[in-house]
Amino acid sequence: MRAAVVREFREDLSIETVDDPACPENGVVLEVAACGVCRSDYHGWVGGHPKVVNGSVMGHEYCGTVVEAGKNAKYKVGDRLIAPFILACGDCPECRTGVSNACEKSIVPGFGAPGAYAEYVAVPFDHNLVFLPESMSPAMAAGLGCRVTTAWHALTDRANVRGGEWVAIHGTGGIGLASLLLAKMLGAQVVVVDIVDEKLEHARSLGADAAVNAADGDPAAAIHDITGGGAQVSIEALGIEATTNASVECLGTLGRHVHVGMPSGSGQMQINMRAIYSKQLSFFGTRGMPSWKYPSLLGMIERGAVDLTPMVAREVALTGASAELRAMNGPTPPGTAVITDFTS
């Protein structure tokens, strides 16, 4: 099969013919219909992820059609499926209590196992997969990626956002945009924070009630003014110290901070604990979404409760993935690129 292989960090992926994947007994092989190009892939591509090395095939946001099923597989040949990026074992204490996104035995294709920047991908633990709704294009399904699922879980199961609440969103990348669209669907008021005016304007055009440019001064003070005393919920979508502090500082009393951004480097940060202490804040960590929540999310999209088409910016060929990764060296326009042509 054709695959885009990492050979040297920061260099074009090498388009190679590699062995077709072996079918796992407890899973399937998918013919990949679409695979999102994610900023997490960029971190691997520049050498910042220990599981992306010479010979790796990235790609963790994919959907496709079953072409081979293992003897213990749940699905059969011909099924059109979407995979969550975390393939949980289904049998450990976390999985058994519904927190399968924290499964310690989980497998993530693209990070340690061959991913879907290829014509085919092996998917073990196929009980994590869900049917692709008839009405949804593969590009849209893959474009939901880790962004939409992570944002959905952060807003609903972690922060428990209620209608009418103010939600502050720090960072208007993929997670930030997904959080905006979903928070609006939940009936919240949203204030977005970024340092790029074009991104703030784009967020306003997608329904943000207010926008704050953090380069213009203290974003927390601005949010206190806009919300009349502080936001009830704040989503940190970058994983850096400045936005983490802006997030806890922009909250009102009893506010809920949700830490979505993967902390960079060692993960150590100096955080304004006085803000957390004196305002009696809640501080939630979150990562991904358990796969059992997929059908309800897809159902809402299918019914038209939320329009996530702004999440997908363009479709590219497998050979176009390198340019998409390279573009992430600088600020990128809104929306994600999705690979939908694996033959060129």
Ligand SMILES: [Zn+2]
């Ligand atoms: Zn597990």
Ligand SMILES: [Zn+2]
């Ligand atoms: Zn991703």
